[in-house]
Structures are given as structure tokens and as C-alpha cells.
Amino acid sequence: MGVMVGKKAPDFTAKAFHKGAEKEIKLSDFNGKWVMLCFYPADFTCV
Amino acid sequence: MDSNFSHKVWQEVELSRMVKGGIPFPMIADAGGKIGSMYGVYDEEGGVDVRGRFLIDPAGVLQAMEVLTPPVGRNVLEVLRQLKAYQHHQKTGELMPSGWQPGKPTLPPGTQALARAGHVWEIWKVENAF
Numbered sequence: 001m002g003v004m005v006g007k008k009a010p011d012f013t014a015k016a017f018h019k020g021a022e023k024e025i026k027l028s029d030f031n032g033k034w035v036m037l038c039f040y041p042a043d044f045t046c047v
Numbered sequence: 048m049d050s051n052f053s054h055k056v057w058q059e060v061e062l063s064r065m066v067k068g069g070i071p072f073p074m075i076a077d078a079g080g081k082i083g084s085m086y087g088v089y090d091e092e093g094g095v096d097v098r099g100r101f102l103i104d105p106a107g108v109l110q111a112m113e114v115l116t117p118p119v120g121r122n123v124l125e126v127l128r129q130l131k132a133y134q135h136h137q138k139t140g141e142l143m144p145s146g147w148q149p150g151k152p153t154l155p156p157g158t159q160a161l162a163r164a165g166h167v168w169e170i171w172k173v174e175n176a177f
Contacts, residue, residue, distance in 0.1 A: 004109070005111060034104060035103040036100065037086070039082075040048075045117070
């Protein structure tokens with residue numbers, strides 16, 4: 001599966017670590033804001 | 048990819064020593080590469096998400112993306128340049144030519160640009176790309 005520029009970014013829900021705690025994050029919670037979504041192979045690697 | 052526990056340890060042991068107060072944005076635990084698969088950046092063989100970067104606008108539309116293999120890191124300044132270019136375009140309708148930086152010339156909005164086909168050279172020079 002993949003994505004296409006100019007189309008809706010697929011929405012998702014996931015657990016995330018933020019400000020010292022674990023919380024649930026939904027991409028569509030950020031509607032109205034610009035979002036940069038970054039993937040990286042593993043913690044303790046360069047980004 | 049890694050768990051939130053791993054994110055926490057990385058934040059405490061290293062990132063908070065690079066950035067005061069630690070990384071300010073959420074670090075997602077992409078268990079099983081579920082989100083990476085949706086975005087086409089999950090490498091099943093290696094069991095990791097590769098270096099994918101996606102710029103999503105306020106309407107939830109994917110505007111830009113970049114995918115690198117693991118050994119090379121990203122250019123943060125380029126992401127910021129693209130963000131500023133998309134924001135300028137969405138505000139004014141102007142087109143953002145190659146190498147655009149804030150303060151550099153833009154091209155007029157859509158219909159006028161078509162009328163200018165073959166005449167872009169008159170208003171945009173190759174030096175503007177650098």
C-alpha cells in the first residue's frame with residue numbers, strides 16, 4: 001500500500017510518548033494544522 | 048517502530064541532552080509497522096520503517112513526501128522551505144519555482160502562468176534555483 005501527493009493522508013490512531021507520558025494520538029486530531037509525519041528505523045539512530 | 052518505553056529511555060538518556068526539555072512533539076510507537084505500511088515505508092524484510100517524511104496540510108491532504116534508506120539523514124532546512132512554499136502558495140495562489148526561498152520571485156497564479164508558456168525565461172532565471 002502507498003500514498004499519493006494531492007490526496008488525503010491516511011488517518012490512523014496510535015499510542016505515542018509525549019511530554020513524559022503515553023497517550024493516544026489520532027492524525028485527524030491535527031486537522032487545521034500543518035503536520036510533519038516522520039518515520040525512522042529505530043530509536044538511538046540519526047533522524 | 049520502537050515502543051513508547053524505548054522512546055522514553057531515548058528521550059531521557061540522549062535527546063534531552065541535545066534539546067532542552069527533550070523532543071517537544073509526540074513520538075509514535077508504530078507497532079508492527081502498521082502506519083508505515085499505510086504510508087508505504089515499512090520494510091518487511093528488515094522489520095523497520097525506513098526514513099519517510101510526509102508533509103500534511105491543514106485540510107489533511109498530503110502535499111509532499113521524501114523517502115530515504117536508513118544510512119542518510121534528512122535535511123531539515125529543505126522541509127522548512129517546502130512548508131513555507133506551500134503556505135505561501137495556499138495563501139496567494141502564486142506558483143513556487145525551483146529553489147524558491149522567502150523573498151525570491153514567484154510565478155503568477157495558474158491561468159496567468161499558462162498564458163506565459165514559453166515566456167517564463169523572461170521572469171525567472173536559472174540562478175534563482177540556487
